[in-house]
Each structure stands twice: as structure tokens, then as C-alpha cells.
Amino acid sequence: MSTRNRKTTFAGTEGELNAMTQELDEFHHDTGMSSLWAGVSNMIDGMRGAEVATRPTSRRTFLMGAGAAVAGGATLLAVGSTPGLAAAATRAESRLHRADAAAFPPAGYKGDLAVAAVAASLENLAVYAYNAGLTAATAGKLGTVPAAVATFATTAKSQHTQHAAAWNAVLKSNGKRAITETNPTLTPTIQAAFAKVTDVTGLAQLALMLEMAAAATYQAETSQLKSKAAIGLSASIEPVEMQHIAILYYVMGMYPGSQTTAGSPIAFSSTSAAA
Amino acid sequence: MTVDPRALAELLEESQDLQADAVRPTHAALDELVELRHSSGADDVAANHAFHEEHQRGLRASFTGATLLGAAGGMALVGVLASAAGASSSKDIQVLQTAASIENLAVATYKTALTLPYIGGATANGVVTKFATVTMGQHVQHADAFNSAITSLGGKTQAKPDPAFVPVVNKAVNGLAGVTAAAGALGVVGLALELENIAAETYVKDTTLVSSTSNKALFASIMGIEAQHVAVLLAVQALLKAGAPQLISLTEPATVEALPTVAGSVGFPNAFYQTSSAAPANQGAVK
Numbered sequence: 001m002s003t004r005n006r007k008t009t010f011a012g013t014e015g016e017l018n019a020m021t022q023e024l025d026e027f028h029h030d031t032g033m034s035s036l037w038a039g040v041s042n043m044i045d046g047m048r049g050a051e052v053a054t055r056p057t058s059r060r061t062f063l064m065g066a067g068a069a070v071a072g073g074a075t076l077l078a079v080g081s082t083p084g085l086a087a088a089a090t091r092a093e094s095r096l097h098r099a100d101a102a103a104f105p106p107a108g109y110k111g112d113l114a115v116a117a118v119a120a121s122l123e124n125l126a127v128y129a130y131n132a133g134l135t136a137a138t139a140g141k142l143g144t145v146p147a148a149v150a151t152f153a154t155t156a157k158s159q160h161t162q163h164a165a166a167w168n169a170v171l172k173s174n175g176k177r178a179i180t181e182t183n184p185t186l187t188p189t190i191q192a193a194f195a196k197v198t199d200v201t202g203l204a205q206l207a208l209m210l211e212m213a214a215a216a217t218y219q220a221e222t223s224q225l226k227s228k229a230a231i232g233l234s235a236s237i238e239p240v241e242m243q244h245i246a247i248l249y250y251v252m253g254m255y256p257g258s259q260t261t262a263g264s265p266i267a268f269s270s271t272s273a274a275a
Numbered sequence: 276m277t278v279d280p281r282a283l284a285e286l287l288e289e290s291q292d293l294q295a296d297a298v299r300p301t302h303a304a305l306d307e308l309v310e311l312r313h314s315s316g317a318d319d320v321a322a323n324h325a326f327h328e329e330h331q332r333g334l335r336a337s338f339t340g341a342t343l344l345g346a347a348g349g350m351a352l353v354g355v356l357a358s359a360a361g362a363s364s365s366k367d368i369q370v371l372q373t374a375a376s377i378e379n380l381a382v383a384t385y386k387t388a389l390t391l392p393y394i395g396g397a398t399a400n401g402v403v404t405k406f407a408t409v410t411m412g413q414h415v416q417h418a419d420a421f422n423s424a425i426t427s428l429g430g431k432t433q434a435k436p437d438p439a440f441v442p443v444v445n446k447a448v449n450g451l452a453g454v455t456a457a458a459g460a461l462g463v464v465g466l467a468l469e470l471e472n473i474a475a476e477t478y479v480k481d482t483t484l485v486s487s488t489s490n491k492a493l494f495a496s497i498m499g500i501e502a503q504h505v506a507v508l509l510a511v512q513a514l515l516k517a518g519a520p521q522l523i524s525l526t527e528p529a530t531v532e533a534l535p536t537v538a539g540s541v542g543f544p545n546a547f548y549q550t551s552s553a554a555p556a557n558q559g560a561v562k
């Protein structure tokens with residue numbers, strides 16, 4: 001019997017749950033990252049009595065995992081903080097060497113945990129791209145940057161950081177290391193696209209490519225994941241990536257919703273861009 | 276303007292390919308549903324009844340939490356809904372029927388809104404009119420997809436709007452009589468926003484409720500589209516409230532440069548999509 005199918009429940013009393021909830025709230029106030037903790041808390045709630053990947057889960061391990069994941073994200077951002085897009089692409093190359101596409105997800109990451117690793121790597125790539133874009137914009141390399149576009153990039157980057165932290169919390173709570181690498185399959189594509197970006201429109205198109213890959217991946221995985229909590233987490237993130245897509249289209253002066261390359265709105269989102 | 280017929284044909288073909296790809300999950304879902312129906316035998320009546328009872332409790336709880344339902348004095352509706360909701364259908368059928376009922380209500384709401392001069396008339400903002408028209412069409416397709424899935428599972432299709440929300444929508448629409456165009460547009464956007472958010476939240480939650488992989492895929496292919504509707508309506512609402520309807524435009528780049536800072540983030544207020552306003556799973560089930 002596969003270990004990932006083993007059924008587990010939260011191994012604590014209701015009182016312990018309440019205490020951990022209070023701890024969660026305090027941690028939340030300390031960090032000011034309300035959305036992250038709300039999302040992770042919801043996921044933990046969803047795991048009560050639900051099937052999880054490998055071993056019993058406590059709120060404490062989730063909290064610690066999430067905190068470590070945030071730290072990992074900060075490290076990644078430090079790597080991605082470059083003065084321009086060309087330099088960002090060079091740094092991305094160095095990350096690619098650390099995350100070999102053929103060896104990703106790492107050995108031992110099976111089933112839902114493999115999906116979590118891929119999801120975290122995609123989120124890392126998005127954070128990295130937005131960070132590099134913002135750095136280039138600040139340096140004046142993209143011409144005039146409308147205020148709304150800068151706000152979009154800053155907010156989207158923050159949300160992708162929270163998504164990565166949530167997936168890494170899942171990994172840490174299951175005894176796996178957090179994924180701090182960018183997705184090795186898509187990183188070369190993003191590198192190539194970066195090299196061509198000279199203005200805000202180009203950056204928006206690049207962001208659109210990333211958001212579409214993330215949304216499509218979550219859409220595809222929502223029906224493939226086994227753990228109810230993982231399904232819930234994936235389903236709670238996909239619509240947010242889709243919202244990023246809608247607003248990106250809007251700021252690019254296009255119809256604000258998923259569409260064909262010819263610009264025709266579509267009623268059902270596609271999984272063709274899934275990683 | 277000259278048109279290159281070959282380029283146009285290529286674009287049309289590409290568009291059709293993409294559309295086919297987009298609806299493929301739905302078709303695959305329906306195929307799998309048929310197979311599932313054929314292999315599953317009789318429904319588990321006890322399990323279906325338990326699901327019905329569980330979500331009746333959720334229904335009662337929702338009346339104290341949801342803005343729309345609270346405005347309607349929703350407790351009086353519980354008895355009506357209790358008799359309308361079916362306990363004999365499978366869990367997936369009940370969830371799908373509720374989803375179809377939400378889509379039917381959205382279609383009716385946009386259809387009514389488009390009869391208003393400031394939404395669908397000559398004086399209306401062109402982007403708003405196009406959005407309402409396109410979105411209504413998308414909800415028609417969603418309702419069709421949910422009803423096709425229901426039929427494949429042997430259930431009764433849902434042609435009616437969600438019974439819990441109908442009085443509220445009617446009240447909101449009636450409240451638009453005699454108001455200014457600006458106030459009316461804001462009222463319509465607010466109503467649409469709430470309906471779209473309920474749809475998105477409901478489908479996010481439904482991905483964890485339905486048992487079939489194909490049904491999960493179906494909900495996953497629609498929930499993001501509804502969330503996009505929410506994002507657009509949030510942005511439109513913010514611009515209307517700011518007294519800047521002229522910025523609801525797709526004439527980039529001049530308009531984008533004029534957008535207020537908040538326009539870049541108002542459309543996605545949460546990093547994780549919530550489910551606290553999700554409709555109870557069997558609220559729109561057919562008896």
C-alpha cells in the first residue's frame with residue numbers, strides 16, 4: 001500500500017486546535033501576511049479527517065513550514081534582485097543549473113507532493129520574474145511605467161510569494177525540503193522572453209505567459225490531486241491567477257478575460273499551457 | 276483596409292483549435308461521466324440522503340452569513356427550499372443542479388441588465404455593454420455544460436434559477452427604478468459582482484465536494500472564468516465609485532497611464548480564493 005494513500009487525521013484535541021489557532025493569529029499579526037495565514041489555516045482545517053500525503057500533520061508543523069517557506073522566498077528574491085532584465089536572465093541561468101529539469105521534482109517527491117513541488121517552482125518563477133521586472137522598471141529600463149501597472153506587479157508578486165509559501169508549507173509538513181528553485185522547464189522560456197523585453201507592454205506579455213502557465217497547471221491538477229486539502233489549495237489559487245490574467249489583459253488594452261489568440265473570449269479555461 | 280484571406284483563414288483555424296482545446300476538458304468530463312454512470316450501478320440512497328441533510332444544515336447557516344440572502348430575510352425561504360431540494364439524486368447531480376441554477380440566474384440577471392439604457396443602451400459605456408453581453412453568453416454555456424453533465428449521470432436538468440437568490444435579485448432590480456444612470460450602473464455592477472463571486476466561490480468549493488474526476492475538471496474549467504468576471508467588475512466598480520467612468524476603456528495606452536494606482540490591484544484582493552459565500556451544495560437541486 002502506498003504511503004501517500006494512508007489516511008490520517010489531525011493528531012490533537014479540540015483545545016490544542018484552538019490554541020494553535022490562537023498561535024496562528026499571533027503569528028499572522030507578527031508577520032502581517034494575513035492572506036497567507038488565512039489560506040494555510042483553511043488548508044489545515046481541510047485536512048482534518050481528510051486524506052493527506054504521508055504522515056500525520058499538526059498545525060504547528062504547518063506553521064513552521066510556512067515560516068520557513070517565506071524565508072526561502074526571500075532568499076530567492078535576493079537572487080533575483082538584478083539591475084536589469086539581461087542580468088536577470090543570467091541569474092536565471094544559474095538557477096537553472098541548480099534545478100535540472102530531468103531531476104525535477106526531486107527524488108522522493110511523489111504524487112501530491114510532486115505536484116506541490118512543481119507548483120512551488122512555478123510560483124518561484126513568477127516571483128522572480130516580477131521582481132526582475134520591477135527592478136528593471138525602477139532602473140528606468142522600461143520607459144514610463146504607469147502607476148497601475150507597477151501596483152499590479154507588486155501585488156501579484158506578493159500573492160505568488162504567498163502561494164509558494166503555502167505549497168512549501170505542505171512539503172515541509174510532510175518532511176520534505178522547501179522548493180526554492182524556479183521551474184526548470186519554463187525557466188529557459190522565460191529567460192528568452194526576458195531578453196526581448198524593452199518596455200512595459202513586453203513585460204506584461206511575459207507576465208501573461210507566466211500567469212497562464214500557472215493557472216492552467218492548477219486547473220489541470222485540481223482534478224488530478226488525491227488529497228482533499230491539496231485539491232482545495234489548488235482550487236483556491238487557480239482563480240486568483242485567472243484574475244491576474246484578466247487585469248493584465250485590461251492594462252494591455254485587450255478584452256479583460258481568457259481568450260483565443262485572435263481575441264475571442266472563451267467560456268471554459270484551457271489547460272494547454274499547463275507545466 | 277485590406278484583408279489577407281489566407282491570414283484570416285489561419286487566424287480562424289487557430290481560434291477554432293484554441294476553442295476546441297478550451298472545451299476539451301468539458302467533453303472529456305462528459306465522456307467520463309457517462310462511463311461512470313454505466314459502471315456505478317444504483318445510487319447510494321443513504322449516502323445521498325446524508326449529503327442532503329448535511330447541506331440543509333449548511334443552507335440554514337448560509338442565511339445568517341451571505342449578504343444577498345440576509346437582505347432577503349432568507350429564513351422564510353428555508354422551508355420552500357427544503358421541499359425543493361432532492362435527497363434522492365446523487366451528490367454530484369445535486370451539486371451540478373445547484374451550479375446550473377446559479378448560471379440560470381446569472382443569465383437572467385445579465386439579460387435584464389442589458390435592457391437598461393445605461394448597461395445595454397446607446398448611452399451605455401461600450402466596454403460595459405460588451406462585457407455584459409459576452410459574460411451572459413458564457414453563463415449560457417456554463418449552464419449547458421452543467422446540464423449536459425447532469426443528463427449524462429441520469430439526473431434531471433435544472434432550467435430554473437437558484438430559488439434562494441431570485442427574490443433578492445428581483446428586489447435589487449426593482450430598486451433600480453427611477454435612479455440616475457450613474458447610480459443604476461453602480462447598482463447593476465454591485466449585483467453582478469455578488470452573483471459572480473457566489474458562483475466562483477461555490478465552484479471552488481465544489482471541486483472538493485464532487486466525487487468524479489471529470490466533474491472536478493468541469494468545475495475547474497469554469498471557476499476561473501467566474502473569478503475573472505469578479506476581477507473585472509471590481510475594477511469597474513472602483514472606477515465608477517471614483518467618478519471616472521471614462522477610464523472604463525480599452526484604448527491602451529492612454530487610458531492605462533491615466534488609471535489610478537489602485538486599479539492595478541483592486542481586481543484580486545485575496546491571494547487565496549475564499550469559499551465563505553459559496554452556495555450550499557444542494558440549494559438548487561431538483562426534486
